[in-house]
Amino acid sequence: MELAHSSDISGILASQNRDGGWGYHEGASWTEPTVYALLAQLAAGSREDHIARGLAWIARSQRSDGGWAPLPFVVDESTWVTILAALLLAQQPGVAGLSKAVPWILSQSGRESTLANRIRVFLLGLHPDMDRRFIGWPWFPGTAAWTAPTALAILALRKIDRLQPNADVRGRIDDGRAYLIDRMCQDGGWNQGSPRNLGYEATSYAETTGLVLLALHDMPAQGLEKSLACAERHLAHCRSAEGASWLRLGLLAHGRMAPGTELPRRTVMERSLFVLAAAASEGRNVFLS
């Protein structure tokens, strides 16, 4: 694999907590960095003992409602990180927990798109900037849908649908895709999910543009030319290893060239995403395989 890949894997392994998980920095194990660290190791064919300990932590931290909390054993609510855990478990079909996670994921939707809220908006005479018919996923239950959790949910549900074909799952994937297309910024990329606010156009971000392009990997390229050009512009100026890796993953998913970068990688997230992008450049994209 390319560049400093082995040192990235070493760095990931060295920062594994004794409980089997990973933190964002030093400290407690969080679900998000743990999932990315494990996906990176699966992509790179890393040592099985580290992976097994990580998967055991994921299994242990699943909540009774089928979801995961961002910081298990401290935060007492399942959130968007359940989508990430399901993405990982769909990569490891033998590991338990996925069947309970899927209903939790399908139960979540942006609060702005509920019938009750749409009636409220109508009665108040409000004119929202975005179309509220499109159903995405929120970061936190009971709140609005946003770009990143929706893109990740599409990636996870696609894997799940391949394992166990399900019309409800496919329906939500289609809804999510419509949501993402609606939330595209004027420059062709994506930001957190507010392409316009009070009539003002907003610009896109590197990391979300890459992530959404990855989630829309099976859309015809001619419909996304503007977005792909936007991602290439972002990559040329990107100063963040995390952002650059998402851009590479998104561009590679559409068959575009996406050269590696030498931006500093200091965190588990940065190293893991770099490894995942490097593996994708060699044809092993764990988000799509």
Place this chain on the structure above:
Amino acid sequence: MSFSPEQPRHSSIAPHNGHMPSCGQKIGRRELLAGAAGSLALAGCSLHNPNAPKPLVSITRATAYTQDLYDTVRRIFAEHRLEVRGKRVLVKPNLVEFDAGVPINTHPLVVNAVYDALLALGAKVRIAEGPGHRRNTLELAEAAGFFDIVPRFEDAFTDLNLDDVAKMRLRHPESRLASLFMPRTALQADLIVSVPKMKTHHWVGATLGMKNFFGLVPGGVYGWPKNVLHWAGITECIVDLHRMFPNTFTLVDGITGMQGNGPIQGQAKEAGVIVAGADAVAVDATCCRIMGIDPERVVYLTLAANARQTEDARVQVIGERIAAVRSDFDLPPSFGWLRLRR
């Protein structure tokens, strides 16, 4: 990295039953009593004792981001007799987005002047922020110039979005929230110095010292943006966060502010002032008057005012007079009714 792990310092917060972290962070009887005392103190203030001392707010002219700011900030802290020797102080700038040439964020020179002055006073200082939209806080800080101006910025900085957290129950919340997970670095601080940008805001009218505390709420738990605050009531959440952290000092970067469709898409407004004080409501209300906004119509200020600090006569202003530095900011669309009469 956070301050050394100890108990939460802010007396008005209480642990949520059964949900405290497992690494020794417990609330003892002393803290609970302190919390009760804090509540009593708040209740006392709400009686509007006419003999209570007026909160002190300083208005200092500062027309440019120059090296003079280092002396200016030290003078401001001296005027307010800020005692921080040996204390853990968290400096909270307003770091939101980066758009070259648009004054969205607190200028890094102001933040460094505050950081430098606090270190000189003997405090243990960390700069900390949890931006609401961008995942990569350090990239944002680099783009905004913090790495160029703050020495060893990365070592001095904590990303509050990804800090470890503890669950805090809200006493008598104004919002629909019963509790919030909050970063340990903020909870362990003896004092939070809020260093916001003077801006208009398209949802609440103005964003100053109190609204700046949205950046304390961890994205790692609530996402990017921290949309749970919006659904629970933005105005009310501003007040709840203000009450959660009673030990604060506010220093507003009003040298170049933002007017119009703030807090991100507005235009630069040269206001030429730094406004500071230990009473966040009084500081924000004074800023509003400077901006040509009637603080008594800003809902979160009236909700939070426990000693009528939104009234001009209830604040002791030192330095420049408000009338001498007033410079009306263009108001966000649909907020024309906030304009303060001359």
